[in-house]
Amino acid sequence: MSFSPLIRQLIDALRILPGVGQKSAQRMALQLLERDRSGGLRLAQALAAAMEGVGYCKRCRTLSEDELCQQCADPQRDDSLLCVVQSPMDVFAVEQTGFRGRYFVLKGHLSPLDGLGPEAIGIPALLERVEAGGFSEVILATNPTVEGEATAHYIAQMLVPNGLAVSRIAHGVPLGGELELVDGGTLAHAMAGRKPISL
Amino acid sequence: MSFSPLIRQLIDALRILPGVGQKSAQRMALQLLERDRSGGLRLAQALAAAMEGVGYCKRCRTLSEDELCQQCADPQRDDSLLCVVQSPMDVFAVEQTGFRGRYFVLKGHLSPLDGLGPEAIGIPALLERVEAGGFSEVILATNPTVEGEATAHYIAQMLVPNGLAVSRIAHGVPLGGELELVDGGTLAHAMAGRKPISL
Numbered sequence: 001m002s003f004s005p006l007i008r009q010l011i012d013a014l015r016i017l018p019g020v021g022q023k024s025a026q027r028m029a030l031q032l033l034e035r036d037r038s039g040g041l042r043l044a045q046a047l048a049a050a051m052e053g054v055g056y057c058k059r060c061r062t063l064s065e066d067e068l069c070q071q072c073a074d075p076q077r078d079d080s081l082l083c084v085v086q087s088p089m090d091v092f093a094v095e096q097t098g099f100r101g102r103y104f105v106l107k108g109h110l111s112p113l114d115g116l117g118p119e120a121i122g123i124p125a126l127l128e129r130v131e132a133g134g135f136s137e138v139i140l141a142t143n144p145t146v147e148g149e150a151t152a153h154y155i156a157q158m159l160v161p162n163g164l165a166v167s168r169i170a171h172g173v174p175l176g177g178e179l180e181l182v183d184g185g186t187l188a189h190a191m192a193g194r195k196p197i198s199l
Numbered sequence: 200m201s202f203s204p205l206i207r208q209l210i211d212a213l214r215i216l217p218g219v220g221q222k223s224a225q226r227m228a229l230q231l232l233e234r235d236r237s238g239g240l241r242l243a244q245a246l247a248a249a250m251e252g253v254g255y256c257k258r259c260r261t262l263s264e265d266e267l268c269q270q271c272a273d274p275q276r277d278d279s280l281l282c283v284v285q286s287p288m289d290v291f292a293v294e295q296t297g298f299r300g301r302y303f304v305l306k307g308h309l310s311p312l313d314g315l316g317p318e319a320i321g322i323p324a325l326l327e328r329v330e331a332g333g334f335s336e337v338i339l340a341t342n343p344t345v346e347g348e349a350t351a352h353y354i355a356q357m358l359v360p361n362g363l364a365v366s367r368i369a370h371g372v373p374l375g376g377e378l379e380l381v382d383g384g385t386l387a388h389a390m391a392g393r394k395p396i397s398l
């Protein structure tokens with residue numbers, strides 16, 4: 001069977017969404033057409049508006065159509081803490097922890113093999129922000145991957161000599177899992193980072 | 200954290216897609232914004248074009264922007280077989296089996312409690328089609344649910360007295376599963392519908 005051209009184009013276009021394969025794209029397309037055309041049109045408009053209208057916060061560089069994102073514009077936040085992350089999604093993750101300081105969003109991690117050096121991911125802008133900012137601590141919350149570690153290490157090397165308190169989020173065993181399922185590197189970090197218990 | 204209004208609207212709009220919850224909608228929105236804005240715009244255009252342009256095939260009533268869908272327009276198909284299904288997605292499923300006759304797509308199944316009688320789901324149009332069509336067999340491929348069975352039974356009652364060969368797709372154990380996992384009703388159908396093996 002072939003679907004008609006407009007349906008085929010819609011199915012193809014839906015497959016650019018992360019996690020959507022051929023079968024889900026078909027189900028999505030036909031379900032919208034059969035049951036919710038006004039929802040489909042609303043989605044079309046929301047997509048066009050966001051793709052064309054959303055830029056980057058000029059202060060923290062997260063995604064935002066306003067000059068300052070809501071985190072930067074909020075006067076209630078703790079101006080002494082700066083959290084550095086790799087992507088706008090990570091801002092969302094860190095917010096969930098209750099952190100209410102300021103952010104700086106890198107464009108991913110250092111990746112010399114792909115030609116992504118400090119400039120490409122925004123480290124000079126981060127350094128400027130730190131110089132201007134009067135932060136008492138910079139928290140490096142890049143991903144716990146080889147590249148994220150290397151990026152955090154590179155940034156620490158730029159900041160620590162200036163007498164700034166720079167921290168890295170802790171590595172350890174994730175909550176709720178079983179110890180035997182934790183990989184060796186993580187467990188080694190957890191052992192090395194053990195803390196005294198005070199009763 | 201709150202996303203900026205355009206991002207929030209996009210996340211909300213993505214949730215109308217079947218199977219997409221808050222978390223996937225966020226991931227989809229941010230990933231499109233970060234990595235594939237032209238893909239996002241293409242999706243917006245494909246959605247708008249399909250929602251506004253796709254209608255129903257005037258012969259079989261499946262979704263199509265052309266007056267006749269590809270199955271109806273194809274001169275190579277077997278004009279003696281008509282397969283009746285409940286939805287455009289089912290046309291796709293039956294095509295996968297290799298069936299190459301004609302189709303008629305009902306608008307769902309009979310559902311008297313929801314006020315959906317024969318007229319609402321298109322049975323009069325189906326009867327017209329059958330009268331005009333010269334089919335040697337009408338295959339009822341509505342869903343193997345209580346409502347699908349009732350709908351098939353209702354249609355059979357309209358057609359069989361006219362001397363037409365009317366068939367229902369077989370019920371039985373699905374391929375590849377384990378017998379102990381098959382529900383009792385299905386297994387009873389499979390037993391009752393058993394066939395002699397010829398070697």
Ligand SMILES: [Zn+2]
Pocket residue numbers: 057058059060061062068069070071072073
């Ligand atoms: Zn910002």
Ligand SMILES: [Zn+2]
Pocket residue numbers: 256257258259260261267268269270271272
């Ligand atoms: Zn058709």
